[in-house]
Amino acid sequence: MKSILKLSVIIAIVITISSCSFIKKTEKLAEYKIQSTVNKQEVQQTNFSKYPTIEETINKLCSDEFEGRRTFSKGNEQAGEYIADIFKNIGLEPMSGESYFQKYTQSEPASKDYAAISKEVSNIVGYIKGKDSGKAVVISAHFDSLGIKEGNINRGALDNASGVAALIEIAKKLKEISTGKPFESNIIFCAFNGEEQLLVNQVHIRVQVVQLCSLNNAIYCSTGYCSSLCVAE
Secondary structure: OHHHHHHHHHHHHHHHHHHOOOOOHHHHHHHHHHHHHHOHHHHHHOOOOOOOOHHHHHHHHOOHHHHHHEOOOHHHHHHHHHHHHHHHHHOOEEOEOOEOEEEEEEEEOOOOOOOOEEEEEEEEEEEEOOOEEEEEEEEEEEOOEOEEEOOEEEOOHHHHHHHHHHHHHHHHHHHHHHHHOOOOEEEEEEEEOOOOOOOOHHHHHHHHHHHHHOOOEEEEEEOOOOOOEEEEO
16 A cells, blocks of 8 residues: 555656646756766766657647547547657567557447547556565546547647656656566556547446456556546455
8 A cells, every 4th residue: 555655755756747748948948958968877877868758749649640539539549649759768568478469349420520430449457566466556647638620620729648758757757667666566657538428438447457357456646637546346
């Protein structure tokens, strides 16, 4: 229980730091330059240049390329591939064998903008292995958004590109910490799909979490817009 509390504090600190990153961008850049002249080895340990920044992640997910990330769309698939590549570069283990893609079937009735559809889509899931794989902390954020409506791209910066950026930032920090000292339990990172569909998908997402973990004890934390916290027992 103490290890879970410690991990919760770490996550809270990372989220707080992430939310302030835009305001302190100039200060951090100046600090980085000073450190680089003092100790090159120390800079190498804290250099995340091969990973996108929070701002870069949000801008990428909100770009025209991803077409609003609507579930079922090509842009949604590309967004999932983008997140999976980042998970791989961070060093997260894939949850489903050698793949970060957890496939499931999603359905949506016809609407003003889209025809009815049922299609196989994917969540993106990776994890940090802990000492006891029978327990896990699950940290999640949904990456889909509303897509194109009436000719306009709904970019979903708040809902929920910012939450995905926070998820990635937390994964980077916790992976770095785990290199020196493994956590007591697995830490699972889920970028969920299909949250915007059917208005009941939070229930589906929680069911997916339980199925994903297949554990007797899992803590579930969601980052971003309409975030929630629940315990699956």
